[in-house]
Each structure stands twice: as C-alpha cells, then as structure tokens.
Amino acid sequence: MVYITRKAEFCASHRLHNPKLSDDRNRALYGPCNNPNGHGHNYTLEVTVRGIPDPQTGMVMNLQELNRLINREIIDRVDHKNLNIDVDFLWGVIPTAENIVMCFWQLLEKALPPFCALHEVRLWENEHNMAFYRGS
Amino acid sequence: MVYITRKAEFCASHRLHNPKLSDDRNRALYGPCNNPNGHGHNYTLEVTVRGIPDPQTGMVMNLQELNRLINREIIDRVDHKNLNIDVDFLWGVIPTAENIVMCFWQLLEKALPPFCALHEVRLWENEHNMAFYRGS
Amino acid sequence: MVYITRKAEFCASHRLHNPKLSDDRNRALYGPCNNPNGHGHNYTLEVTVRGIPDPQTGMVMNLQELNRLINREIIDRVDHKNLNIDVDFLWGVIPTAENIVMCFWQLLEKALPPFCALHEVRLWENEHNMAFYRGS
Amino acid sequence: MVYITRKAEFCASHRLHNPKLSDDRNRALYGPCNNPNGHGHNYTLEVTVRGIPDPQTGMVMNLQELNRLINREIIDRVDHKNLNIDVDFLWGVIPTAENIVMCFWQLLEKALPPFCALHEVRLWENEHNMAFYRGS
Amino acid sequence: MVYITRKAEFCASHRLHNPKLSDDRNRALYGPCNNPNGHGHNYTLEVTVRGIPDPQTGMVMNLQELNRLINREIIDRVDHKNLNIDVDFLWGVIPTAENIVMCFWQLLEKALPPFCALHEVRLWENEHNMAFYRGS
Amino acid sequence: MVYITRKAEFCASHRLHNPKLSDDRNRALYGPCNNPNGHGHNYTLEVTVRGIPDPQTGMVMNLQELNRLINREIIDRVDHKNLNIDVDFLWGVIPTAENIVMCFWQLLEKALPPFCALHEVRLWENEHNMAFYRGS
Numbered sequence: 001m002v003y004i005t006r007k008a009e010f011c012a013s014h015r016l017h018n019p020k021l022s023d024d025r026n027r028a029l030y031g032p033c034n035n036p037n038g039h040g041h042n043y044t045l046e047v048t049v050r051g052i053p054d055p056q057t058g059m060v061m062n063l064q065e066l067n068r069l070i071n072r073e074i075i076d077r078v079d080h081k082n083l084n085i086d087v088d089f090l091w092g093v094i095p096t097a098e099n100i101v102m103c104f105w106q107l108l109e110k111a112l113p114p115f116c117a118l119h120e121v122r123l124w125e126n127e128h129n130m131a132f133y134r135g136s
Numbered sequence: 137m138v139y140i141t142r143k144a145e146f147c148a149s150h151r152l153h154n155p156k157l158s159d160d161r162n163r164a165l166y167g168p169c170n171n172p173n174g175h176g177h178n179y180t181l182e183v184t185v186r187g188i189p190d191p192q193t194g195m196v197m198n199l200q201e202l203n204r205l206i207n208r209e210i211i212d213r214v215d216h217k218n219l220n221i222d223v224d225f226l227w228g229v230i231p232t233a234e235n236i237v238m239c240f241w242q243l244l245e246k247a248l249p250p251f252c253a254l255h256e257v258r259l260w261e262n263e264h265n266m267a268f269y270r271g272s
Numbered sequence: 273m274v275y276i277t278r279k280a281e282f283c284a285s286h287r288l289h290n291p292k293l294s295d296d297r298n299r300a301l302y303g304p305c306n307n308p309n310g311h312g313h314n315y316t317l318e319v320t321v322r323g324i325p326d327p328q329t330g331m332v333m334n335l336q337e338l339n340r341l342i343n344r345e346i347i348d349r350v351d352h353k354n355l356n357i358d359v360d361f362l363w364g365v366i367p368t369a370e371n372i373v374m375c376f377w378q379l380l381e382k383a384l385p386p387f388c389a390l391h392e393v394r395l396w397e398n399e400h401n402m403a404f405y406r407g408s
Numbered sequence: 409m410v411y412i413t414r415k416a417e418f419c420a421s422h423r424l425h426n427p428k429l430s431d432d433r434n435r436a437l438y439g440p441c442n443n444p445n446g447h448g449h450n451y452t453l454e455v456t457v458r459g460i461p462d463p464q465t466g467m468v469m470n471l472q473e474l475n476r477l478i479n480r481e482i483i484d485r486v487d488h489k490n491l492n493i494d495v496d497f498l499w500g501v502i503p504t505a506e507n508i509v510m511c512f513w514q515l516l517e518k519a520l521p522p523f524c525a526l527h528e529v530r531l532w533e534n535e536h537n538m539a540f541y542r543g544s
Numbered sequence: 545m546v547y548i549t550r551k552a553e554f555c556a557s558h559r560l561h562n563p564k565l566s567d568d569r570n571r572a573l574y575g576p577c578n579n580p581n582g583h584g585h586n587y588t589l590e591v592t593v594r595g596i597p598d599p600q601t602g603m604v605m606n607l608q609e610l611n612r613l614i615n616r617e618i619i620d621r622v623d624h625k626n627l628n629i630d631v632d633f634l635w636g637v638i639p640t641a642e643n644i645v646m647c648f649w650q651l652l653e654k655a656l657p658p659f660c661a662l663h664e665v666r667l668w669e670n671e672h673n674m675a676f677y678r679g680s
Numbered sequence: 681m682v683y684i685t686r687k688a689e690f691c692a693s694h695r696l697h698n699p700k701l702s703d704d705r706n707r708a709l710y711g712p713c714n715n716p717n718g719h720g721h722n723y724t725l726e727v728t729v730r731g732i733p734d735p736q737t738g739m740v741m742n743l744q745e746l747n748r749l750i751n752r753e754i755i756d757r758v759d760h761k762n763l764n765i766d767v768d769f770l771w772g773v774i775p776t777a778e779n780i781v782m783c784f785w786q787l788l789e790k791a792l793p794p795f796c797a798l799h800e801v802r803l804w805e806n807e808h809n810m811a812f813y814r815g816s
Contacts, residue, residue: 040176
C-alpha cells in the first residue's frame with residue numbers, strides 16, 4: 001500500500017454563525033470569526049489517496065487525474081467564493097474547518113476510481129489552524 | 137543606514153468592483169475577484185523601515201514597538217474584516233493590493249517616530265500575488 | 273472523529289549535555305549541540321486534538337481556546353527562555369526534541385477538556401529535525 | 409514510543425516512460441512527464457524512525473547519525489543525478505514518486521540500527537505532489 | 545509608482561557545460577551540475593512590474609493578464625522541459641540561473657503593455673540559490 | 681549587471697543586554713530578549729553579490745564558491761554558538777539583527793573576489809523579524 005497526496009489552494013470568504021443561537025452567544029463562541037460582514041482565507045487542501053501502485057504505470061492513481069478530480073469536485077466550486085452563500089453543498093453548514101473537511105470527504109470519496117481509497121482530507125485555514133478527517 | 141522588516145498576517149474578505157462601471161465591465165475586468173458575495177485571503181504584510189542603529193541599543197527601531205505600531209495602525213483594523221465594508225480608511229477605495237498598500241503607507245508613515253523612515257510596504261494576497269510601494 | 277491541529281512558535285536556547293557522562297562522551301554524543309554556552313532554535317509546535325464536532329458549533333474544540341491553552345501551558349513558559357535553566361518542568365531533563373515533546377504531552381493532556389483527546393504533539397527544531405509523540 | 413523525522417533535499421531529473429508500452433500510450437499516461445529529454449525536481453525526502461528514547465541520551469536515534477545514514481544510502485546517490493540513468497538501485501524502475509519511495513524504504517530499512525524501526529518515508533516532488541510508504 | 549509581483553513555478557532539467565572547454569575544466573567549474581545525464585529543479589520565477597495604478601481599476605496591470613503573459617512567454621515553453629535541448633530561446637546558452645534570467649527578461653520586456661515597465665526578474669533554482677536581473 | 685543570492689541557515693543563542701545601562705533599563709528596552717539565561721533562533725542569512733556574468737561560465741560568481749566563502753567566514757563561526765560569548769568578531773557588540781548584519785558585511789566584503797561586489801546582506805531572526813544592510 002502506497003499513499004499519494006495532492007495539495008491544492010483556494011481563496012474564499014466565510015462567517016462563523018449559528019442562526020439558532022443569539023447574537024451574543026455567537027460572538028462569544030466565534031469571536032472575530034463571527035464578524036457580520038465576513039472575512040476570508042487562502043485555504044490549503046491536502047487530499048491523500050492510498051492503493052497498490054499499478055506495476056505497468058508505477059502509479060497508485062494518476063496525479064494529473066487526481067488533480068482534475070479535486071478541481072472539478074472542490075476547487076471550481078469554492079475558489080473565489082463566499083462559503084456561506086455561493087456553495088450549494090455547504091448550505092446550512094457552519095463553515096468551520098471541521099465541517100468543511102467532512103463535506104469535502106463526501107464529495108471526494110464518491111468521485112474516486114474503485115482501485116484506490118480516500119485516506120485523509122486536510123484543510124489548512126491559515127499557517128496555524130488545520131483540520132483533517134479520515135472518514136470515521 | 138540599516139533596514140529592518142517586520143512581517144505580520146491578517147485574514148480578510150474583499151470584492152473587486154468599481155460601482156462607476158457596468159456589471160459586465162466589472163466581470164471582464166476582475167473575473168472571479170468580482171464575485172458579488174466576495175472571497176478572501178490570508179494577507180501577509182511586510183513593513184520595512186530604515187535608519188541608523190542607535191549605538192546604545194543597536195536598534196534602528198525597537199522591533200516590538202514596530203510590531204505594536206503595525207498592529208494598532210493596520211492589523212487591528214483589517215484582521216477578520218471585510219475590506220469593502222468594515223475598514224474606514226478603505227471606504228471608496230477598490231481594495232486591490234496596489235490600492236491597499238498605498239493606504240497602508242499613509243497610515244504607517246504618519247505613525248513612525250522621527251528617527252527612522254518608512255522604506256517599503258509589501259502586501260502578499262497569496263503565495264503568487266504581491267504589491268509593494270516605496271512612497272513615490 | 274475529526275482532528276484539529278494548532279501550530280505555535282517559540283524561540284529558546286538549549287544545550288544537550290548529560291552530567292552523568294564525561295565531557296568527552298558528551299562531545300562525541302551531541303557534537304555541536306554540546307557547546308558549553310548553548311545555542312538556540314525557533315521551535316515550531318503542532319498540537320493535534322481529536323473529537324466529534326459539536327453539532328451546535330461545528331467545532332471539535334474552539335481553536336481560540338486551544339490556542340490559549342497552548343500558550344498558557346507551553347509557550348508562555350518556554351518562549352525566549354533557556355530550556356536548561358528557566359523552565360521548571362524541564363529541570364533534570366536533557367532537552368532533546370524527543371524529551372521535550374513527551375513533557376509537552378503531559379502538560380497538554382491534563383489541560384484539555386474532557387470532550388476531546390490529545391492525538392499528537394509535534395516539535396520541529398528547525399527545517400530538518402522533528403520529533404512527535406502520540407502518548408504511548 | 410517516540411517518532412523522529414529528518415528532512416533532506418536533492419535535485420534530480422527524470423522521465424516517466426514504460427518501454428513496454430507504445431509512445432502514444434506513454435504520452436497519454438504520463439503527459440508532460442513523458443517528455444523525451446526529461447525534466448527535473450527539487451525533491452524533499454522525509455524519513456521517520458520510531459523507537460524508545462535512550463534514557464542516557466534522550467534520543468531515539470542520534471539525528472546526526474540518521475542524517476549521515478540518509479546521505480550515504482540515498483542523497484549521495486541521487487543528488488544532481490538523472491534518476492533513469494545514473495542510479496543503480498532504480499534501473500528498470502519507472503521513477504514515479506510511488507516507486508522511488510518504495511526503493512528508498514528498502515535501502516533505509518536495511519541500514520537502520522536494530523534499536524529503532526523505520527516508520528515512514530515521504531517524498532515531495534514539488535509543492536503539490538507527494539507519496540509516502542509505511543512498509544506494507 | 546507601485547510595483548506588482550507575480551510568482552510562477554516550473555520544473556525542468558538542465559546540465560551546466562561549456563562545449564568550448566575540456567571535460568576536466570567543465571567538471572572543475574560546475575562540479576555535480578556538470579553531470580552528463582543532467583539533473584533538475586523546481587524553479588520559482590518572480591516577475592516584478594512597475595507603473596501607476598489606473599484610477600478606474602486600481603491596478604498597475606491586471607494580475608490575471610500578467611499571469612497569462614508569463615505562462616505564454618515563459619512557463620509553457622520551459623515547464624517539464626530539458627533546458628539544454630527543448631527550449632529554442634536557450635539554444636547555445638549555458639543554463640545558469642544568471643543566463644536564464646537575462647533571457648527571460650528579453651522575452652518579458654517585449655511582451656509587456658506600454659503603460660507599465662519590467663522592474664525585476666528573479667529565479668530561484670532551489671531554496672538556497674537565486675539570481676535576479678533589473679535590465680542593466 | 682546580474683545579482684545572485686545564496687541563502688544559508690545557522691542556529692545560535694543570544695541575549696540582548698547593554699552592560700552600560702541598568703538592569704531595569706535593559707529590561708524595558710529589550711523585553712523578553714533580555715532574559716539573563718538567553719534564548720535562541722534559527723537564523724536565515726541571505727547574501728547577495730552583483731557582477732557581470734563571465735561569458736565563458738555564465739556565472740557572476742561560482743555559487744559553490746560563494747557557499748564555501750559564506751561557510752568559512754560566517755556559518756562555521758556562528759552555527760551552534762552563543763553569539764554573546766563564542767564569536768570573536770561579535771565581542772562587545774550587542775547582537776541585535778542590525779549589528780550582526782553589519783559585522784557580517786565587513787567579513788564578507790573583504791573575502792569576495794575582485795570581479796564581483798557585495799550588494800546586500802539579509803538576516804532573518806525568525807519568520808517575522810529581519811534586518812538588511814547595503815554597506816552605507
């Protein structure tokens with residue numbers, strides 16, 4: 001079993017806010033991330049796939065295909081977007097790194113070819129904050 | 137003459153849009169940066185100051201004071217903010233890196249102590265795009 | 273189960289030296305790291321916590337709280353310090369990355385709230401050397 | 409059990425090409441990586457070793473020895489080389505990151521001292537593509 | 545006057561060799577960079593352009609256009625290539641960073657629109673070696 | 681005229697303290713950098729040299745020779761050292777980045793070959809603080 005990772009970047013804005021809670025509770029909970037007009041990040045996404053390298057190609061999965069798949073499923077839908085408004089698969093989801101990473105997992109897992117498996121999805125919001133998910 | 141640079145980060149959202157132009161012209165001009173709901177970045181700011189090191193301290197300017205000054209004049213006012221709405225000194229300014237960097241220059245130049253001079257203000261929007269200004 | 277990582281930096285000096293061994297043995301063992309007057313690093317610390325995101329907040333643990341906890345337990349006690357002299361919880365410990373990372377684990381594990389678990393503590397001494405610990 | 413990682417860099421050229429397949433098939437499979445005259449990378453190698461820190465030294469394994477071992481087994485043989493021609497242990501191997509990382513594992517595992525175990529070998533081809541192997 | 549910088553990456557192989565000199569002299573001069581079968585790098589290119597921001601757009605030059613221009617003039621012609629063989633504008637040129645950067649300058653200067661000026665071209669071969677050129 | 685830059689790293693400890701001033705004044709001036717037992721950094725040094733590339737070699741100066749020169753003049757004397765005690769050319773100098781960078785300039789300028797000129801010496805103490813000097 002070998003693991004391959006493809007890194008991709010996107011920039012997006014978001015606001016952390018739970019509409020079921022009071023404004024005061026939201027401010028206490030999310031601090032500056034609750035700013036009503038939003039803020040944003042250059043996100044870094046790392047997708048790791050595992051499998052047995054095909055002896056004929058030496059590849060677990062073609063990294064160019066993995067790149068296209070990540071772009072189609074994720075980057076094209078979130079890059080230069082507002083994660084609270086513009087992204088259908090995030091409607092109703094509070095866009096914390098934890099929640100985003102689980103939503104990305106769902107999309108990527110369905111889209112991967114059968115000969116390899118999704119191992120991990122990592123999302124860096126900035127240099128200091130990151131979340132990752134391994135499917136369970 | 138020695139130069140010192142202090143680097144700081146902030147995250148913010150913005151939208152590139154000139155209200156004097158048509159929507160079509162704005163889209164053609166700014167592409168995805170014109171997205172009506174905005175997007176965002178982790179900005180990196182580099183402020184360079186020059187001066188003659190004080191023989192008693194070995195410093196052009198105390199880097200902790202420079203840090204406080206940058207935080208007070210810039211970071212506290214733009215971090216976790218929407219640059220089109222939340223930042224008074226950017227009202228009416230299209231928040232391109234070029235325009236932001238000139239506005240930052242104005243604020244920093246006024247705030248520096250007389251024994252040193254502002255040399256350069258650099259702003260990275262992401263890993264690939266940067267603007268800098270040297271005052272003229 | 274989702275994992276979140278918070279990265280923090282501190283700068284410190286240290287000397288690798290075991291007082292129970294001869295000076296020659298120490299020099300052979302630690303090379304330039306045994307320099308009697310010490311040397312130093314900009315350390316990078318990565319703390320990973322795992323848990324189930326709270327449906328109401330979308331967070332495993334509030335990253336701002338995790339940040340405060342890391343600062344209180346670790347950074348405030350080691351930043352701008354001499355790790356051989358100034359840090360009570362390292363007295364009598366040879367400050368290799370391996371030993372430091374196990375000491376950090378003890379402090380962090382006790383301080384975390386009950387709804388999440390410490391998963392990994394990583395410490396980079398510089399761009400090339402790192403140690404990590406997972407509690408057993 | 410503590411884990412230590414040593415990072416090393418090397419620059420090399422390679423070409424992805426399976427001589428058992430047609431030129432058309434190779435081009436379709438590897439795209440620009442099949443360029444007949446090759447291309448190259450600054451590779452980053454991360455070797456992770458695990459073990460119980462020796463109480464007398466505070467080290468899983470001396471990082472300077474690990475460094476020498478990585479240089480002798482890997483870096484000295486691949487740095488400033490053409491991976492298709494100059495490297496004996498890669499002859500007949502299509503130099504994808506997946507295949508390289510498994511070959512590096514074989515060399516490193518044999519060379520490590522008995523008191524520690526190879527945990528993971530990671531190879532970054534560039535900022536975006538990486539493969540890692542854990543021995544099975 | 546404001547300056548904008550666009551960063552781009554490409555990977556390529558090369559060999560440093562002057563056919564007018566003896567093999568011994570070439571080896572002494574270029575060391576491992578003279579390896580007959582070549583080696584390679586992930587190059588990082590930074591192009592800096594200066595001009596007066598257009599008051600209507602807030603831009604010195606559209607960064608997306610600058611990106612397209614750099615791709616068309618440089619990246620598409622050198623990425624995944626052998627710099628000694630595959631790149632017409634480098635034929636007969638020893639591909640040191642110094643020589644490459646002057647060739648890139650020629651191409652970029654001709655291609656820029658009249659309202660802005662090329663300020664600097666920087667080329668990193670790896671984390672440690674860089675050359676830049678300012679046109680004279 | 682082309683410029684080449686070589687980057688090098690070293691780790692060292694230091695303490696900012698002026699023995700001619702009172703302890704209180706030192707603490708107020710240098711804050712945590714005045715810690716009596718010192719602290720440390722992974723310093724990054726960037727040396728830029730300018731000259732006309734030799735048509736026969738394509739080089740301003742052989743980067744391997746520049747590397748050796750930087751190691752001999754600087755790195756071998758400061759790496760894994762205490763900058764207040766172990767480094768003869770820094771005796772009596774308060775080791776601020778400003779002062780260090782001017783001392784490095786003196787050493788490097790004398791050691792460079794006559795066909796090229798020292799352009800700039802940069803010193804990063806950490807990710808956020810840097811000083812540079814251009815000789816006047």
